[in-house]
Every structure is written in C-alpha cells, then in structure tokens.
Amino acid sequence: MTEFIRNNFITYLIVMLGTAFIFPLGALELGNEYYLMAFGAKILVFLLYGVSILPGVILAKLTYMLYISDVGADPTMAVHLSLISAAMPAIAMYAMNFTGVSNLRDLAHLDFRHIIFFIGFASILSSLTKFIYMSNFMALDHEAAQFLMQYITGHLIGGTLIVYLVVRFSPQILGFISRVVSVR
C-alpha cells in the first residue's frame, strides 16, 4: 500500500513537471501543440510503474486542467479530458500486453523498438479520443485532418523526446549522483 501511494505521488510530480514545459515553449512561441512533453512524462511513468499509477496520472491531469489550463472554466470538460488523457496510454499498454505482442511490464528486458511503437500507438489513441471528444464542442470540419495530424505529431515528438532523453541521460545522472554520494 505504501509503495502504491509512493509510486502515485512520484507519478504526480513527474507528470506535473512534464506539464511545466508548456509555459516556456509557449513563451518562446515554439508551438506547444508540436511538443507535448506532458505526454512524454505520462508515457515514462507508465513504463516505469505500469498501469497501477493511473490514479496519480488522473490527479496530475486534473490539477493541470482545473487550475492551470484554460479548460478549467468548464469543470466537466476538464474531468473528461483528464480521464481520456490518463486512460489512453493505459489502454494502449494493456492492449499490447493482452495480445502478447510485447511485455511492457518487464522493463529490464524490453526492446526499445517496443517502446517506440507503444509511444506511437498511445499517441494515436490519445489524439483520436481527444479529437472525437473535442469535436462535440467545436466545428472542426474545415481543418479536421490538420487538427488531428497536429495532435498526433505533438504526442509523437513529445513522447519520443522525453523517453529518449531519459533513457539516454539517466545512466549519466544516476552515475553522477552515486559518485557524489560515495565521495561524501
């Protein structure tokens, strides 16, 4: 139980950290929709802890939607979007495990290609469901395809970038921390 709470708390912090990227990118006018770092953070926690951290992801998304983003003005929409946003990577992960094409639970023996595919699959599911939900509130027919593709691209780049950076640099960071600790 303690481990469950601890994992969910760490998840909450990581996903909130991911959403923090939105503001500097927005200020630099880099186009947030093309670099959804928050999605990368979500993918990362699902890979690290599995589906059990779903409550932490939902809470983090709810905090962001209700108190930070513009969606907060409509609490129902914020709750729905948080649930969609948190559940889709979990569903993608479950589908891949259930059909036996990959075992995303065993991170130690996981092929990096499976992670890349998982990011793509979760991106598409997440974008599709958000798009379908959002279309109830706005007329998107004129630019429907551009809107959807922009969403998918953002999820893909954000997801791949964060996971790649963590995988690439975490050994160095962990090594540096352990050296500092051993010197002391």
Added chain:
Amino acid sequence: MSGSFKIFVQVFLIVFFTYFVWNTLINLPEYQLISGNTEWNITVGSAFYLPLGSWILVYLLYRERALIGLFTVTFMAGIYYDLEEHLMIGFTLINTFGPMLAIHLLEKFHLADYKNFGTERTPLGHIFFLTLTASIINTLSKFTIYYWDLDFTHAHSIWEDQGSINFLISYLPGDIIGSTVFILIAILFGKLFNLQKLRVTD
C-alpha cells in the same frame, strides 16, 4: 499457369468475393434498418467492413506477391462506387498498401512475425493486434485524404456529409470488427476444410 498468375487469380477471387458479400450485406433491408443508412455514403463507414480483412489475409498468405491482384480489385471497386478522381487514387493506394504497412510495421518493430502464417501457428493475439493496427492505418489515412483541405477541394460536401466525427466513429469500429470477423472466419474455414493445400507455393 505460372505461380504469379495463380496468385493473382486467387487474390482477385478472394478480395472480389469479399467485396461481393459485403456489398450484398450493406444493401440488405435488415442491415440498413440496423445501421440507419439507407444509401451508401463515403463518409459513413460500414459496421462490418469485411474487405479490410480480405486485404490483410491475402498479404498474410502471399506477402508482396498479392500486390497486383489487390490493386486491380480495389481500383475496380473505386470505379464501381463512383469515387471522385483524387479519392479513387488515394483510397486505392491506401487499400493496397495499408495492410502491407501494418504487417511490416509490426515485424520491423519486432512485435510479431507473420512470415510463417498458415504453416506454423500464429497466436490469435498477434492477428488481433494486426487487424487493430491495419484498421487504424486505414481509417486515419482515408480520413486525412478526405478531410485534408476539404474547404479547397469540395467545400459543398461539408453540408452533404455527416461531419468528420461521424467519419471516424463509423469507420474505425467497422474496420476493426469487419477485419477481425473476416480473419477469424477465414482461419476457421481454412482449418475445417484444409484450405491450406490450395495455397500457391513456389
């Protein structure tokens, strides 16, 4: 007859027969009553899109050698359904290469291996994941072709069709259900009647 021609004929017959069955199904009054669609509309997907299953099956059986036969039938289908020129070209290419892309994607990412389909046992989970991937590719690429710059190409159809959202909601589940049902029936019939012996081998 050479092996390639035999493969062409088999692919042609399998896909053509599936189109025929599906076309008959969607024109049944009972089906129209359930689906609520009284006439065929490109923006509303079928609840059982069986042809996608047949495209996947022929690729699983013959890999790239099924390309010409599949292209021929899907091109003919485009003419039969009287699609606009750019839609006919786009949809034919998607129908021909979409399932192949799905199979190659799953194989390149080391998620599944379909090279021994029919000779060795392929897990049903892998087949189901393939139909899921092929359905997503099929729906998304057709959606992109149809709705990309819709306002420039045929703005009038915005008022005629039932919206981008209905396109996705009807196409995706129809593709998944139709292709999965078709593949499962094909595997079942193949085992029951030992259809494996009809497969053309080099």
